[in-house]
Amino acid sequence: MNRILATALTEFRIAFRNRWVAIAIGLMALFALVLSAAGSAPTGALGADRLSVTVASLTSLAVYLVPLLALLMAFDAIAGEAERGTLPLLLTYPGSRVEILLGKLAAHLCVLALALLAGYGLAAVAAFLADPGAASGLPALFRLGWTSLLLGATFLGAGYALSALARRPSGAAGLAMGLWLGAVVLYDLALLAAVVADGGGWFTTDLFPLALLANPADAFRLFNLAASEATAAAAGVGGAAAAVPLWQSALSVLLWPLGALALASAAFRRVTP
Amino acid sequence: MTSTLKISALTKTFAGLKALDAVSLTVEPGMRVALLGHNGAGKSTLMKIVLGLLPFDKGQVEVCGAAPGSTAARAGVAYLPENAAFHPALTGEEQIGHYLALRGESPKGARALLERVGLHEAAGRRIGSYSKGMRQRVGLAQALIGRPRLLVLDEPTSGLDPVSRRDFYELLDGLAAEGAAILLSSHALTEVEARTDRLLILSKGRMVASGTLSDLRREAALPVTIHMTARNGYAADIAAALPGSIRFGADLQLSCSQEDKLGALARVTGLGDRLADIEVVPPSLEDIYSHFSRRDGQ
Ligand SMILES: Nc1ncnc2c1ncn2[C@@H]1O[C@H](COP(=O)(O)OP(=O)(O)O)[C@@H](O)[C@H]1O
Ligand SMILES: [Mg+2]
Numbered sequence: 001m002n003r004i005l006a007t008a009l010t011e012f013r014i015a016f017r018n019r020w021v022a023i024a025i026g027l028m029a030l031f032a033l034v035l036s037a038a039g040s041a042p043t044g045a046l047g048a049d050r051l052s053v054t055v056a057s058l059t060s061l062a063v064y065l066v067p068l069l070a071l072l073m074a075f076d077a078i079a080g081e082a083e084r085g086t087l088p089l090l091l092t093y094p095g096s097r098v099e100i101l102l103g104k105l106a107a108h109l110c111v112l113a114l115a116l117l118a119g120y121g122l123a124a125v126a127a128f129l130a131d132p133g134a135a136s137g138l139p140a141l142f143r144l145g146w147t148s149l150l151l152g153a154t155f156l157g158a159g160y161a162l163s164a165l166a167r168r169p170s171g172a173a174g175l176a177m178g179l180w181l182g183a184v185v186l187y188d189l190a191l192l193a194a195v196v197a198d199g200g201g202w203f204t205t206d207l208f209p210l211a212l213l214a215n216p217a218d219a220f221r222l223f224n225l226a227a228s229e230a231t232a233a234a235a236g237v238g239g240a241a242a243a244v245p246l247w248q249s250a251l252s253v254l255l256w257p258l259g260a261l262a263l264a265s266a267a268f269r270r271v272t273p
Numbered sequence: 274m275t276s277t278l279k280i281s282a283l284t285k286t287f288a289g290l291k292a293l294d295a296v297s298l299t300v301e302p303g304m305r306v307a308l309l310g311h312n313g314a315g316k317s318t319l320m321k322i323v324l325g326l327l328p329f330d331k332g333q334v335e336v337c338g339a340a341p342g343s344t345a346a347r348a349g350v351a352y353l354p355e356n357a358a359f360h361p362a363l364t365g366e367e368q369i370g371h372y373l374a375l376r377g378e379s380p381k382g383a384r385a386l387l388e389r390v391g392l393h394e395a396a397g398r399r400i401g402s403y404s405k406g407m408r409q410r411v412g413l414a415q416a417l418i419g420r421p422r423l424l425v426l427d428e429p430t431s432g433l434d435p436v437s438r439r440d441f442y443e444l445l446d447g448l449a450a451e452g453a454a455i456l457l458s459s460h461a462l463t464e465v466e467a468r469t470d471r472l473l474i475l476s477k478g479r480m481v482a483s484g485t486l487s488d489l490r491r492e493a494a495l496p497v498t499i500h501m502t503a504r505n506g507y508a509a510d511i512a513a514a515l516p517g518s519i520r521f522g523a524d525l526q527l528s529c530s531q532e533d534k535l536g537a538l539a540r541v542t543g544l545g546d547r548l549a550d551i552e553v554v555p556p557s558l559e560d561i562y563s564h565f566s567r568r569d570g571q
Contacts, residue, residue: 006374010363017362085358089415092324092352093375094344273326 003095007103008110015073015111024069024111028119031061036126051127051137055144058123059224062148063217067155067184069115073108074159075176077101078268079169088273097268101261105156112152120145144224150257154216155179157260164267184217209244216260219252275338277302277349277423277454278323283332285318285478292318294478295332300423300454305445307465308458310475311566316458317355319475320425323456324352337422351421355428357412361401365392365411368400372415386414391440405432413441417448424448426457430464442468462562474565482565486558493564495556496528499541507547514544 015021035057081087090100124141127134159176166172191211198204212218226246278300285293292315300306308316321327322334325342339345359368365387370380387396390410395403400411409432416424424445430438445468449455459465462472472489474482482489503511503523512520518527529537534553541551556564 002377003375006371006380010360010367010371013367014360014362084360085354085356086360088321088324088326089352089354089357089412091326092347092350093372094347094377095375272328273321 003099004103004106007100008106011104011107012110015107020073021111021114024073024115025118027069028065028115029122031065032058032119032123033126035061036123049127049133049136050131051124051134052140053137054123054127055137055140056225058120058141058144059221062144062151063221064184066112066116066148066151067180067217069112070108070152070155071159071176071180073111074104074156075163075166075172076169077104077160078163078271079166079172080163082167082271082273083169087271091273098265101160101264101268104160105153105261108156109149109153112156113149116145116148120148140224140227143227147220147224147253150253151216151220153257154260157257157262157264160264161260161267164264164271167271183215187215188218209248212244213248213252216252216256219249219256223249223253276300276335277337278456279333279335280319280323281333283319283322283329283334285315285322285327285329287318291478293322293329296475296478296480297332298473298480298483300456302422302452302454303449304471305449305455305457305469306471306473307469308456308473308475309460309462309465309562309566310458311460313477314475314566315478316475317427318478320352320427320456320458323423323425324350349422351416351418351424353412353416353424353426353429355431357408359400359408359411362399364397364399365403365407365414366396368411369414369418373418376419378419382418386417387411389417389444390414391437406434406437409433410437413444417444420451421453424453424455424457426455428459429457430459438464462558474562476566489561489565490556493556493561494531495560495564496530497534497556498554499527499529499537500552500554501525501527501541501548502550504547504549511544511547515540 036054038057078087081090091097120141124134124138127137158179159172162175162179163169163172166175191208195204195208212222222244223246226244226249276299278298280299281297283293283296284291296315296319298306308319310316318327322329323336323341325336325340325346334341336343336346337349363371366383369383369386373380373382373386384393384396387393387410390413392407392410392414395407400408403411409429413426413429416426430441433441445455445457457465457469465472467486470485472482472484472486473480474489482492484492501511501518501524503525505523508520508523508525511525512518515525515527518525527537527541538553541548
């Protein structure tokens with residue numbers, strides 16, 4: 001436990017010195033403010049309070065930004081140590097490789113939490129300024145917060161796994177960007193194309209919900225939108241979200257971080273320095 | 274007394290290349306052992322196997338009574354890698370504090386450790402601004418954490434100037450006196466000669482010699498050279514009187530085996546005042562080292 005804490009402290013220090021903390025906070029704050037400004041149309045027509053609407057837009061933002069930030073922090077974790085030449089020495093110290101991963105994860109999650117706090121906090125303040133009744137959206141915001149952290153943990157784990165597989169930072173960065181593009185952008189496009197081609201057949205009814213659950217980013221979006229029906233309607237994805245029971249998307253959101261960490265630890269165990 | 278490190282018939286192959294070929298050695302507590310060999314001889318490979326970083330093909334390795342890389346072995350072994358590297362964004366003190374915490378000790382001890390290796394002034398600066406020798410000292414400081422039973426030091430003096438090197442060997446003497454076993458590597462015999470209890474020479478993965486410096490000197494049985502300077506005009510005379518000698522102007526050289534040394538000297542002194550000066554040169558450390566490391570047909 002002490003070893004995990006020590007690793008987390010050192011990694012946080014490094015993230016801070018490398019300006020990762022500032023970059024992550026700045027990025028989240030900037031996008032949250034842009035979203036708040038863009039979504040400042042009257043909300044009465046949708047029948048939802050201002051914060052709930054903001055959470056719906058923040059969810060769409062987080063689906064892209066959280067995996068991106070997580071992968072950017074994670075790709076260097078093992079490949080960087082290998083290239084710098086610090087890995088062999090580290091591996092001769094007491095403690096397991098999983099402890100090293102958990103220490104890095106704790107530090108990177110801390111950075112992510114700070115960024116989310118800044119971004120979501122600013123957006124919430126903006127919502128409260130515009131709509132005194134925004135308090136009814138607080139549960140949705142809270143839910144968005146912890147699921148964003150879990151989504152981040154999933155992509156951090158995936159980033160560590162790629163970092164261990166690639167052995168070199170340049171290769172790991174390429175793989176990480178490929179994963180982001182594939183899991184967050186192309187996956188949805190491909191599903192959309194398949195649904196259109198299928199025209200409401202077996203794929204749309206049976207396979208499509210499963211395909212959404214299998215992708216951590218889609219499960220995250222489903223869970224947040226389905227959990228607050230009002231915002232689901234506002235975002236126009238009510239159909240897809242309604243087809244999947246809430247417990248299923250919740251399970252996917254909870255299990256993915258564990259799966260990604262298991263992958264990372266399996267990949268790291270195979271690294272010979 | 275049980276050995277801290279016991280290796281027998283260790284073999285390691287990298288894609289057809291035998292990096293280590295049936296190597297055996299033991300290191301007892303309090304013993305300083307130097308592993309010598311050219312680049313690519315297999316020194317780093319052997320050390321990485323001892324540390325559990327690399328798997329091996331054949332043989333037995335026992336570290337502090339346990340398997341290499343096991344929890345028990347890692348608790349008792351300290352390592353200094355060949356090119357000690359650290360995260361450039363951390364200060365020396367933070368880096369050593371981190372290593373202390375990993376070994377379950379208080380990070381507050383970092384300054385004292387850095388002082389022991391002469392780095393107290395730079396302790397608060399980032400490692401990115403350190404010279405190679407300073408990074409080497411940070412590496413040494415982390416190897417001192419927690420009274421290790423075995424220190425594995427890969428080319429520890431390569432970035433150090435001669436004065437630092439002497440300090441380094443003094444530090445090792447202290448550790449060995451407290452009972453630590455030390456295995457260090459070097460590619461030059463001149464760097465380690467008098468400061469170790471045993472020398473092992475590796476060549477292309479095979480152990481070609483082992484013993485104390487005088488053992489190796491005896492075993493190599495390299496010729497002694499007698500350098501002579503002739504008085505004006507006598508050089509030709511002397512060359513004629515000493516068959517086998519080589520003449521360069523007024524200077525002459527005669528090589529002879531260890532056993533013939535006294536006989537040859539008697540003949541040389543018999544030349545009386547035709548000689549201005551003589552000097553007896555024993556085989557140098559480099560000669561002895563080359564003798565063993567080249568025997569394998571290099
Ligand atoms: N990871 C590796 N893969 C393939 N060959 C290696 C590897 N590590 C070392 N070797 C080879 O093993 C031999 C011994 O290397 P090494 O132990 O580093 O030598 P030394 O430390 O004595 O200079 C060299 O021929 C080297 O090229
Ligand atoms: Mg080496």
